[in-house]
Amino acid sequence: MTRNSARRLTPLCAGALSVTALLAVVPGSAVSVGRPEAAEPVAAQAAKGGPRPDARHVVIAVHGGAGTALKREDTTPAQEKAYRDGLAEALRAGRQVLAEGGSSVAAVEAAVRRLEDNPLFNAGKGAVFNADAGHELDASIMRGSDLAAGAVAGVRNVRNPVSAARLVMEKTKHVMLAGEGADDFAARSGLPTVTQDHYWTEKRWQELMRAKGRQKGPREILTQGTVGAVAVDRGRNLAAATSTGGLTNKMAGRVGDSPVVGAGTYAKNGTVAASATGAGEVFLRGAAAVTISHLIEFGGRDLAGAxxxxxxxxxxxxxxxxxxxxxxAAGVFDAPHSSEGMLHGYLTEDGRVVTKIFADETPANQ
Known part of the structure; x- marks a missing residue:
């Protein structure tokens, strides 16, 4: 029997866990690393009825991009700490909002803002360069309770694109604003603006030079991706947000899946909150995020299987x-990927933080 047929023959159901009231944030909450759940081969999982979720009782999760994963042999202890701390800080920023009774929308915005301000990640401060050596940033956010959504594409002067996306959702009748219009709207709305050099980092510049063939260097150890967050609040409302600098050496004006509702971001109460990262054109063509929701809603699949x-x-x-x-909404969490690895982490109801940054912590196709 094949993996697919085994999964179709076995009934799949969503978890029945409920999200309890969140505790106050405890400074220095335990941080776990690695992925013990991933030790079981996919074939064994399929024999038991299909893929299993990575974790339960999760209230917020973040990702820092999929692509070429970090390798232990190429990563110094200081680098490892920096990446894990970056993910953990974003998780705790979101949990702080939830612990104070804030919405899942506010929580994912807070988490993504931290990642946008961290030069290690390809969003905001650490955004990659376009082919013309400029920066154009994309972001989106979605509320699961009523399918409200907002997005910005190709912004060049917004410090935190995810906040601009939220303003589009809450302050306009539109879903997406692009380019100069989006920048102007953000500035008029009081969001901090920056010049292009705010996004500049030496690492991203060297990546552009190598992409253009002007320099040669060792294989990159950091994934080329995106950042995002998903969360559930006390009212069991879901939200998702995604932000990116796009692809190194991309054509000016290129827009990927990150700001597109249903492709890179989707949230619907009763199904799923999802934030994607990877080959943007393929995620657009495959309507990736909303397809997961549809498989759950119309196909009777559970979250991990979908x-x-x-x-x-x-x-x-x-x-x-x-x-x-x-x-x-039950706190069931999964992070499957077909790329070599994916930087991500999650935080549970009891304050436990788990971060996964190495390829052996996040095996492909699981």
Whole structure:
């Protein structure tokens, strides 16, 4: 029996766990590393009825991009600490909002803002360069309770694009603003603006030079991706947000999946909150995030089975790889990916933080 047929013959159901009231944030909450759940081969999982979720009782999760994973042998202890701290700080920023009774929308915005301000990640401060040596940033946010959404594309002067996306959702009748209009709207709304040199980092410049063939260097150890967050609040409302600097050496004006509702971001109460990362053109063509939701709502699939089918089975057939973080209102969380690895982490109801940055912590196709 094949893996797919085994999964179809076995009934799949969503977890029945409920999200309890969040505790106050405790400074210095325990941080875990690694992925013990991933030790079981996919074939063994399929024999038991299909892919299993990575974790339960999760209230917020973040990702820092999918692509070429960090390798232990190439990563110094200081680098490892920096990446894990970056993910953990974003998680705690979101949890602080939730612990104070804030909405899941506010929580994912807070988490993504931290990642946008961290030069290690390809969003905001650490955004990659376009082919013309400039920066154009994209972001989106979605509220699961009423399917409200907002997005910005190709912004050049917004410090935190995810906040601009939220303003589009809450302050306009539109879903997406692009380019100069989006920059002007953000500035008029009081968001901090920056000049292009705010996004400049030496690492990203060297990546552009290598992409253009002007310099040669060792293989990159940091994934080329995106950042995102998913969360569930006390009212069991879901939200998702995604932000990116795009692709190194991309054409000016190129827009990927990150700001597109249903492709890179989707949230719907009763199904899933999802934030994707990977080959943007393929995620657009495959309507990745909303397909996960539809498989749950109309196909009767559970969260892990739906996310696995889209990320591991469907999208690679379109010619691209990537990953997704997916969370439901019961706190069931999964992070399947077809790329070599995916930087991500999650935080549970009891304050436990788990971060995963190495390829052996996040094996591909699981």
């Amino acid at each position: 996310a696995y089918e889209v990320l591991v089975e469907r999208l690679p057939e379109l010619g691209g790889t990537g990953g997704v973080i997916a969370l439901n």
